Amino acid sequence: MVRETLNELSQLKQSGFGxxxxxxxLNLLYWFAQDYIDFSNGNIVSYYRPENGDFGFHKYHNRIDEEDPIVPIQNLPYYEVGNLNYSGADKLPNYVRANYSRNIPDNNKDRVIVRLDANGRFNRVYVTEHSDPKRFDGSKTFRVSQGLLLIIKNKSRDQYLSELSNTPGEQARFTQQSDYNRQANNDSWCTIL
Incomplete structure (x- = not known):
């Protein structure tokens, strides 16, 4: 289950997400805040409809057969984005996909999960990561506040990443614009996430 709500960049950094x-x-969350959503009358509104599958969005089934679902069980739909192998993910910006390689298991484990209310607005946003090919890690699942999304939206990508990086070298690696690498390696569990 969700551990806490992230309200500040320092909390996002301490969470270890991305x-x-x-x-x-980190780049996925930046894209989401910058290009996928906006704010209107205190609500998070989307420029797109996640149910259409744009950018690799697809329905998230909060597996209720698990003893401890990672997000609250509600009679509202959840959607996830971030699987770089999923149909439509090739529409994500290059800076999100740039360092992807099927040969590196950990670079396709991060996801953003959203919950839609009855009016089609996002009333909850979460970040999480896979613990194995089939499950997300409940201890690495966090709700992201509207305030934090607004903080991210109001920063340049370089500013955002510099505040989240532990070293200047790490920030440089996160901001690299290397070529999108689609090497096939079916031995790595990241290919099925």
């Missing part, structure tokens, strides 16, 4: 490089979660 770290260390070459994981893509």
């Amino acid at each position: 770290q260390p490089w070459p994981r893509h979660g």
